Amino acid sequence: MTAFLTLAALVLLLLFALGLVRMALGPTRADRIQAVQLSGTTTVGILLLLSEALAMPALVHVALVFVLFAALIAVAFVRHPRSQE
Amino acid sequence: MMVFDSLLALIIAALAWRCVTVRDLFQAIVTFIVLGLMLALSWTRLDAPDLALAEAGIGAGLLGVLLLSTWRVVRDAGPDQGEGPPPSPWVRTAAAVGSIALGTAFAVVLHTVEVDSDRAGGLALESLGEAGVEQPVTAVLLNFRSYDTLLELGVLLMALIGAVLLRSPLIHRPAAEDTGTESPLLPVLVTVFTPLVLLMGTFLVWAGAHSPGGAFQGGAVLAGAGVMLVLGGRLGGDAQVSLLLRALLILGVSVFTVIGLLLMPLEGAFMAYPEGLVYPLMVTIEFSLALSIGLTLLLLFTGTNGLRGAPA
Structure with a gap:
């Protein structure tokens, strides 16, 4: 079971690396922030898998903090939008 | 793996x-x-x-x-931050060589460091039973080296004072613009998420006694809740600082010091905690520290002296 979870985490990390391509390409800022949100979600997935695989329940807390701060980053980005972009 | x-x-x-x-x-x-x-x-x-x-x-x-x-x-602020001419190749080469040399030196030195289990880390883990909390990091921060932690909080307070003194160029946009968010999603998001963030912050402070967490991490998450309110326009920076806010800012340092001083007659040393009382004392200290840390971080974010409620 641990081997399977580790493999799943590895696959997620690979997908994370793929998501970084979108972050680098853009082209708009909204695309980049979307890529950040995606990578945040992927990291949460990896953390949850690792917390089972490594028997470290505290990683669930780390994942929770990431979920909450991802929302915060989205809010920080959309605060008073400007039309000239 | x-x-x-x-x-x-x-x-x-x-x-x-x-x-x-x-x-x-x-x-x-x-x-x-x-x-x-x-x-x-x-x-x-x-x-x-x-x-x-x-x-x-x-x-x-x-x-x-x-x-x-x-x-x-x-x-x-406008496009006036034009870049100067790029540094000459000589400067860049010198910087690159210097960085590589420093990095190599670090790698070599760190590679030869021998981990000695008799040192502080091993000692701390051995005497964990006397600390009153199960979490080694919290035990070290609040019990074995509480003096250092107290001084760190002093540093954090000084950082806030310094930042507030220098704040004027980076002050946030006026409130009129801050509240100009037109998305109907934002108020809902702020309303739903702020209590969750507060809950998570409080939980992390409390969890510090037996699992990873504690005043610093919990305080940061509490500050996150405040930042959410600021971004949503429910809370804003203010030039005036209220007495309550000042009291809360120094709450952590005060509680830490007062507990350390009050117990001196009992234990004979500054910041020595009597057996059996360690856990409640640590939790009290943790929560007061987290409140002060959270508020300090929030004020560093707004870059103002004080806070005020939503402009109705």
Whole structure:
């Protein structure tokens, strides 16, 4: 079971690396922030898998903090939008 | 797991490289946030969930939001931050050679460091039973080296005072613009998420006694709740600082010091806690520290002396 979870985490990390391509390409800022949100979600997935695989329940807390701060980053980005972009 | 770690290290190196080389400020900020995510993962791989929590809360979360807000201010300030001519090749070569030499020296020295289990780390783990809490990191921070932690809080307070003194160029946009958010989603998001963030922060402070967490991580998450309210226009910076706010800012240092002093006649030493009372004392100290840390971070975010409620 641990081997399977580790493999799943590895696959997620690979997908994370793929998501970084979108972050680098853009082209708009909204695309980049979307890529950040995606990578945040992927990291949460990896953390949850690792917390089972490594028997470290505290990683669930780390994942929770990431979920909450991802929302915060989205809010920080959309605060008073400007039309000239 | 080997493949996972190698890939993680590769991604971190690539992200760090891109973060410092990319020309566009916004891209650099976005890369920095994602780098924070990966650093948190690497801390968990190094068996340091406490640091992963700190990185998640402060490194990726709070700092990312702060950088995004700063980017707005810098962009709104106009295109006057023109770049000077690029440094000459000689300067760049010298910088590169110097950095490589420093990096190599660090790598060599760190590689030859021998981990000695008789040192402080081993001692701390051995005497964990006397600390009153199960979590080694909290035991070290609040019991074995409480004096250092107290002084660190003093440093945090000084940092706030310094930042407030220098704040004027980076002050946030006036409230009229802050409340001009037109999306109907934002108020809902703020209403739903702020209590959750507060709950998580409080939980982390409390959890510090038996699992990773504690005043610093919890305080950062509490500050996150405040930042959410500021971004949603429910809370704003104010030039006036109220007495209550000042009291809360120094609450952590005061409670820490007063408990340490009051117990001196009982135990005969500054900051020695009597047996049996350790746990309640530590929790009291943790919560007062977290409140002060959270407020300090929030004020560093708003860059103002005080806070005020929503402009009705």
